[in-house]
Amino acid sequence: MKKVLLLWGLVLFAWSVQAHVGSSGVVLQGKAGEYRILVNIQPPDVIPGTANVTVYVENGGATRVQARPIYFRSGDEGAPTYDMLEAVPGQLGQFQGIVWLMEGGSSSVQLVLEGAKGKGEFVVPVVAVSTAERDMPAGLGWMLTALGLLLLVLLVTVIGASVSDGVLRAGQSLTTPQKRKRYRNMGIALVACLLILYGGGSWWDSWAATYKRYLYKSLDAHGSVVDRDGQRLFQFKIDTTDFNSKRGSGYLSYLVPDHGKLMHLFLVRTPGLDAFAHLHPERTDSTTYQSYLPNLPPGKYLVYGDIFSYSGFTETLTDTIDIPELASNHTEIKKTDPEDTYVVTDPLNKPKQVPLDENVVVCGQPGTRTTLQDDSYVVWEGKANQVFEAGKPLSLNFAVFTPESKPAILQPYLGMAGHAAVVRSDGSVYVHLHPIGTVPMAAELSLKNRIADTARVFKRADSKIFRDSIDRHVAMLKQMPEAERESYLMQEMGMDLGADSTAHAGMEHGSVVSFPYAFPKAGQYRIFLQIKRNGRVLTGVFDARVTDPVL
Template sequence: MNNGQADYISVEIIDDLWVQDRIADLIPDHGKIMHMYIISDTYEQLAHIHPTRTDDRNVFKAKMPPFDNGTYHIYMDITHETGFSHTMTNTFTYNTENTIYDPTILIVERDPDDSWMLNTIEDRITWKGNRPPYNAGDDIALHFKVSNNGKPLVLEPYINMGGHAALLKKDRSVFVHLHPIGTISMASQEMFQENYTQGVLDREDICFFGFADDSTGNYFNSNTSPNGEVNFPAIKLGTPGNYAIWVQVKSAGEVITQKFDFEVIL
């Protein structure tokens, strides 16, 4: 869709139970009502964006990233008031010459935390101990270090976390949105951990980089990782195939995104 100034992506939840208000409404996770990953069919381009909910509670809109024409797969994470979170998926074809013109679309400002990767030349992130191929069922350690010309970069929170990662099997049968605390959404975690709801920490103060000594006390004085390291929980992948993982961190106000390809065998 295009309003004469920019291309927009619009998604609508059409599930019957949702439309009939028989499913609990949504709550923000990391301060966002929806986290959307857009991944090109070639796996070369990725965006992590945050659509805005419109007056129609079923519809969400966001400015399109500056992507090439092509086929894209979208993965949309939402969290309900019950704490239940899940991922919706879809596929679309993007062609800047064939977008639907709709002058009634209100201008939606891009979320300041939106980020994207247009190529695979980034090399500032190192996957420590990466030794593919992995056997199905192996514990795959996800330890990463970020540096520039051999010097560690100081990492700062990105959307209230030390890092984000998106893992996708190349046949698209597996998608996981990872944080250093795991796959659970922060909103869900807060609902089940009383220390986050009784004044120990405000939501804006939480930031984990995945270190063994991570605790609430670490984040009152410094929300950074000075050694450039961020860790995610080890994962087990039970089905063989080719996978990609995109790791996202933030340093000096810049979101750094890097893709790693690996294989899982029997």
């Protein structure tokens, strides 16, 4: 047991930027000392590159905000100096600026605020990866080519003149030997310049090929549904073909749990987004995860599987699968994990087109009352028929009431006040939200531990020992009584749902759950809200319309 705890101490250095698809921005809400802030970071798609940082100071009167990057491998000892963020004219409490991210992989942005309430610090985990290539505009390319040819001609001419014309006196002309010497040296200069250009071009092509090789590409994974004693068993297998070029040997042995689970799996039926499941598959080997399916209706499903590396690198595995009809002669469906849940709702743009039963809810909208499975209800705070603006950070506030219309007391679910999955109608955007934003609280706390460590390079444990310790830890959590497990997870993440001393907004114990987020692009979205009351996980479904920003 001591070995397990020792290795788990290493895992505390792991931090995870919340997984996503099509939503690269990081939105995080919390407290920097006495300052309540909302941070929005748009990382670059090319490394090295600049991340755009926006800080909204909601209280405290901060007058000075600084930011710097900190990389997981080098820690605080290898971090550069702070850059000043500029106050936005006419926007009280809003600061903007850029931070250079020079290294790829797990990193963070450390903020320091100063003002009327003293000094406060805040850490925002960020994944820095190259996901794009920059193409040179055609006009610029032709202009640079013409200038290059001109410089080549001038250089060759100057070299030729330096070995011939320089020996002439006034009124003299070149002799035949001198002309031959001139042309010979010009030829040598031309060949030398062409060889230099060829070498430079080859070096550039080699560098570009290496860049393309390590250009970030999500891991390939393939889902399937097999029959296991009359039950539908979902299997998710990670493709390790050419794996070393993507992540390196042993990568999958260094996965760590988030909220006590090695994988968070979301299934959403397409095209109507009318069936949803949040499952937690078990790891059978380093590449395969499996979970029994609940009573989901048959159809084609979008698959999103979140996994987390010890270094903080977080990925979402995606696929599309066909789920067959469940055999009618089975009355009891097996559960792989006690927190596995599902819900059925009305199809997108076809309200109330589904028969009601205990696992069916009617989809809601901003400003409306939406009934949950236990007859409690949720009000998404906002105006009726509200339309949201893409790219604008906002807070999605959900107030929960008992069937008697009293504020409901929520229980922690997987160590937090609530969870939400956001999916765009075409599946191109997916994000798993928490009340602090797109990043779990464990991420910030783990980064603080890494910053406090003076080691320039983080050393990882033996892969087999590491993986075995993680498997034992996850199994231990699974065997705990529910209340004890939730308490353990909250303590592990540094949470205190009942205290004002928490470093994060939106985590206070009560009836309202808030999720900071910025919709990345225009379109129609569906939000699956998950909370817990009286020992039961409840899922509410809501639709949102998002338009392009008004310029």
